[in-house]
Amino acid sequence: MTSENKIKKYILFIVLTMATGVIYRLPYIQDIFYVPVQESLNLTHTQIGNILSISGFFSVFGFLGSIYFIDRVSKKILIPCGLIGVGITGIYLSTFPNYNVLILVWISFALFSDMLYWPVLVKSIKELANSNLQGRIFGFFEAGRGLFDTVVVLVALYLFSTLGSLKYVILFYSSAAIVIGIVSFFVLEKDEPIRAKEESKLGVPIEAIKSKKVWLVAGNIFCAYSIYCGLTYMMPFLQNTYNISVLLIGVYGMINQYGIKMVAGPLGGYLADKKFKSTSKYFRFSFISIIFIMIFMIILSKNEVSANLVFMAIVIFSALVNSMKALLFAPMQEVGIEENISGAAISLASFIGYSPLVFSYSLYGSILDKFEGLLGYKILFSIIIAFGFLGLLINKKLMKVINLNRDL
Numbered sequence: 001m002t003s004e005n006k007i008k009k010y011i012l013f014i015v016l017t018m019a020t021g022v023i024y025r026l027p028y029i030q031d032i033f034y035v036p037v038q039e040s041l042n043l044t045h046t047q048i049g050n051i052l053s054i055s056g057f058f059s060v061f062g063f064l065g066s067i068y069f070i071d072r073v074s075k076k077i078l079i080p081c082g083l084i085g086v087g088i089t090g091i092y093l094s095t096f097p098n099y100n101v102l103i104l105v106w107i108s109f110a111l112f113s114d115m116l117y118w119p120v121l122v123k124s125i126k127e128l129a130n131s132n133l134q135g136r137i138f139g140f141f142e143a144g145r146g147l148f149d150t151v152v153v154l155v156a157l158y159l160f161s162t163l164g165s166l167k168y169v170i171l172f173y174s175s176a177a178i179v180i181g182i183v184s185f186f187v188l189e190k191d192e193p194i195r196a197k198e199e200s201k202l203g204v205p206i207e208a209i210k211s212k213k214v215w216l217v218a219g220n221i222f223c224a225y226s227i228y229c230g231l232t233y234m235m236p237f238l239q240n241t242y243n244i245s246v247l248l249i250g251v252y253g254m255i256n257q258y259g260i261k262m263v264a265g266p267l268g269g270y271l272a273d274k275k276f277k278s279t280s281k282y283f284r285f286s287f288i289s290i291i292f293i294m295i296f297m298i299i300l301s302k303n304e305v306s307a308n309l310v311f312m313a314i315v316i317f318s319a320l321v322n323s324m325k326a327l328l329f330a331p332m333q334e335v336g337i338e339e340n341i342s343g344a345a346i347s348l349a350s351f352i353g354y355s356p357l358v359f360s361y362s363l364y365g366s367i368l369d370k371f372e373g374l375l376g377y378k379i380l381f382s383i384i385i386a387f388g389f390l391g392l393l394i395n396k397k398l399m400k401v402i403n404l405n406r407d408l
Helices: 005-025 028-042 046-065 075-093 101-128 131-163 166-187 203-210 212-242 246-275 279-299 309-324 339-353 357-370 373-406
Strands: none
Touching: 005 101, 005 131, 005 166, 028 046, 028 131, 046 101, 046 131, 046 279, 046 339, 046 357, 075 166, 075 212, 075 246, 075 373, 101 131, 101 166, 101 339, 131 166, 131 279, 131 309, 166 339, 203 339, 212 279, 212 339, 212 357, 246 309, 279 309, 279 339, 357 373
C-alpha cells in the first residue's frame, strides 16, 4: 500500500469516527439531557419511554430493510445522507413540536442513523483493514468514537450552561451532523455496486439469508448484545444491595463512560489480534469469563463479600462487555463471508444482533419489579449466564466454520 493510500485511509477513519460520534447524539439526547428534554418538550417519563420503544422498533427493522440497498448504493451517498438527514430532522426538533410529531421525529432518526448509516459504516470500517487486524480496527474505532463523542457532549454541556436552553444544544448537534455529512461526501470514494447488474433484485439478500456464516456471526452478536444490555443494571444492584452512596455511583458512571469504554475497545482488539489470533476466540474467552463473574455474583452474600470486591467484579464485567461490543462485527471477515454479500450480511446481522433492544430492557426491568431485592438480581444474573452459554455454543460452531475457511 502506498503512503498516499495510507493517508487516505487514516483520513477516512478519522472522518467516520467523528461522524459516528455525532450522528447518535440527537437520537440519544436524553442520555445526557433527560430532564431538559422532558421539560422543553413537555413529556412524561412514559411518553419518553414510548418514543424510544417505537424508535427502537424502527431501528431494528431498519437494519433488515437496509439489506436491499446496502450493496447497491454507494457509501458516498448513504453515509452523507444519513448524517445530513439526522441534522435536518434535528433542526425541526429544535422547534419543540408536540408529542405525536416527536414520535415521527424519532422514527426519522432511527431510519437515517440505523437504516441508512450504521450498516454501511460497519462495512466501511471493515474494509479499512485485512482479516488479521479486524480486532484492532474496530477497537480503535470504538475508542475514537467515544473520545469524539465526549468532546461533543462537553461542548453541548457548555452551551446549555451558558445559554440555558436545550434549543441551542439541538442546533449544535444538528449543525455538527450536517457539516460532517458534507465533509464525508468529499472524503468518501465512490464504490461500485457489487454485481448490481448480474444480480436479481432479491439475489444478494437471499444469498445472505441462506449463508450459515452470517447466521452464526449474527447469533454471536445477539448473545453479546443481550449481555451488554444487562450492564445497565449493575450499578442499581450495588446501590440497592450495598447502599452505595450516590456519589460513588456517579464516580463509577464517569469511569464507565469515559474510561472503560475507551480503553476496553483497543485493549480487546489488541488481545483478539495478538494474544488470541482471532476475534472469535476472544469472544469465547469473554463468554467464559462473564459466566464465572455472574456465578460469583449469584453465590455472594452481601454480608460475606465486601462492596469493593463486587465493584471490582462489575468493573471487569464492564470491560469485557464493552470490548465485546466494540468487536461485534470483527468476525465478519474472519469467517470468510463473501465480499459480494458483505453489506447485506452486516444488515442481517445487525437486525438479529441488535434485536435485544426490543425485548431485553423490558424483560430485565420486569424481573426486577416482580422479584424485589437480591432475588431479582440473581435471576437477572442467571439470564446473563444463559446468554453466555448460548454464546459459547454458537461460538463453537463459528470456530469450526472459521477453521474450515482457513484450511481452504
